[in-house]
Amino acid sequence: MNPLEQAFAWVNDPLNWTNPGGILDRLGEHLVISVAAVAIGCLVAWPLGLWLGHARRGGGLVVVLSNISLAIPVIALLTILPLTFLGFGRAPVIVALAVFAVPPLLATAHTGVLQADPEARDAALGMGLSSGQVLRRVELPLAVPYLAAGFRTAAVQVVATAALASFVNGGGLGQIISAGFGLGMAVGGGQILAGGVLVALLALLADLLLAAGERAVTPRPLRRARRGQAGRA
Template sequence: MNPIEQAVVWLNDPLNWTNPGGVLDRLVEHLGISGAAVALGCLVAWPLGLWLGHTGRGGGVVVLVSNVTLAIPTIALLTILPLTALGFGKPPVIIALAVFAVPPLLANAYTGIRQVDPEVRDAARGMGLSGGQLLRRVELPLAVPYLAAGFRTAAVQVVATAALASFVNGGGLGQIISAGFGLGISIGGGQILAGGLLVALLALLVELAFALVERVVTPRPLRRNRRRVARRADQRAAAAITGS
């Protein structure tokens, strides 16, 4: 059989799903690692992004932090962190993936606050709201669609990248791929392909789920405004391509 046929056979074997260390166990591990990493990223990125956006300063800091964290290869962190006191297992994986989740969370939190209409801020201040009340009652609710968009991007990226956890015995669906490589391409090729398909499918499902959540939390007027902005951006990109 070719690898595609092997993958179909492997995925249709109930034992590969229900046995200890099977797909269901690895899926739970994968979701747990990804969820913990995104949550840790939110704890770091959202307070910083909201505060910088509220003060109107630190745009350069946001760009710098985002660029620096994006420039660090996840596989490098996964290689270095297990050599520290964290050791091998899930903790270094969660920290490495959290670093990977920070850029979209931070950038969207900052952008969401900065996109609030200045006249709305002035009206809120005129009503006697303090800086903290302005952030909690006015700016934060209006920034929720941006926070949801950043969360969606971070979640999809982390779920897709969490397959690398197998390099440091961190569990997840990547263990299926690693086990397939251990068997050799001729024997384990179908298992490798099946593991890759499972990771891709999970990332796609996460994308669709959080796209729906983002739509639900975005008020209709903001949806129309964002669609118009996206159309204008597409038109400018098409014009630039045509002109070149």
């Protein structure tokens, strides 16, 4: 059989789904790693981005932090972090992917607050709201569509990149691919292809679901404005 036929046969074998270390187990590990990494990225990036946007400063800092995060390859972090107190396993993978998730989360949080209607902000201040109340009650709700867009980008990137967890025995769908390489291309070619397709399908599914969520939290006037900008582009 060619690799495509091998992949089809491998995916359709029920034992490859239900056995320990099978698709279901690896899928659960992949989701745990991805959710944890994106959650940590949100906890770090969103408060910082929202505060800098509210203060109307730090644009250069946001760019620098984003560029630094993007400049460090995930594979490099996965090589370095296991040599620290984190050791091998899920912990270094989650930290590395959280660093990878920070740039889109940070940039969109900062931009979202900056794009808030200045008249609404001034009106809130004129009504006697404190700076913190303006951020919570005015700027943050207006920034939600931007936060959703950044979350979608970060989540899809993390889901797709989490396959690298297999390099440090971190689990996930990447273990299926690495196990296939261990068997050699002649025997494990179909397993390698199947693992790659599973990762791609999971990333695509995450993108579709989060796109629906992003649309749901984006007001209709803003949707039309974005479509108009896309059309002009």
